[in-house]
Amino acid sequence: MTDDTNTRCGLVAVIGAPNAGKSTLVNQLVGQKVAITSAKAQTTRARMLGIALHGETQMILVDTPGIFTPRRRLDRAMVSAAWEGAEAADAVLLLVDPVKQRRHELEPLLEALATRPERKILVLNKVDVAKKEPLLALAQELSGKVEFAEVFFVSALTGDGVPEMKAALAETMPEGAWMYPEDQVSDASERLLAAEVTREQLYRQLHEELPYDSAVRPESYQQRPDGSLEIHQQIVVGRESQRPIVLGKGGSRIKAIGEAARKELSEMLDVKVHLFLHVKVEENWAENREIFEEIGLDWGR
């Protein structure tokens, strides 16, 4: 039905302080897992897109990296990738965690948003754990700073309030043909998605033992004659001392990470997957252009 004149199609940028729940919300809107969620802040490094459908409307969601004060090149690239996503948007959703508001990260976003021309929508997330009165007070306070077209109260986790928000959002999208075929829920390439799945396992299984500046780099991605996928990835760490952490005793940790990621990938892609992980020590990898571009970031200035 993509050539139907009744169709609508628009770009929706989702911004917010780290851990506000952006990935969770995108997953909820799309209805299946495309963005990576994690309890650790700043895990969304590559810009992932999700495509949400509502009736005749297609909404392309830009799930931006957590925005925080840029220090190193890596940080700056993440910030500009975030804003780049918001540039041509038909709507910008500002997602706020009303409990852990992260004011120092939220305030600069409010300031920047105030002067932006896009239709701005405030989404107060995590209503499942927030108290009602402070929630309303916060909505009022933030609305005093930025002219929001609409305010929604949702729980990205439970899905509470999300269908209503989705429907209202769809109504404001411009008329036009769909940009993606109906069955395509994500245009993030599968190999990048595969690396994200491994990276999520890396964070999950190593928790605080590993600094956030580790990366998973796609090496090769090939279909075997029997239809199964052979995927090779590099886990890039910044220091030699981090290698044994990733490997674990007798290689047990990397094996567990690989097994969990392989299992999840097989389920997501519905094919048999052979996953090979290698640890690579690359000092100052965050200053390395090649790795940067491979994980979907723009090197910039």
Ligand SMILES: Nc1nc2c(ncn2[C@@H]2O[C@H](COP(=O)(O)OP(=O)(O)OP(=O)(O)O)[C@@H](O)[C@H]2O)c(=O)[nH]1
């Ligand atoms: N209780 C509750 N927790 C939530 C909700 N939405 C997200 N979370 C949790 O908040 C944490 C962060 O969620 P993410 O979706 O990864 O947040 P993000 O904004 O994408 O984070 P960054 O990638 O760091 O920018 C996870 O532990 C989620 O499970 C919600 O509605 N209620």
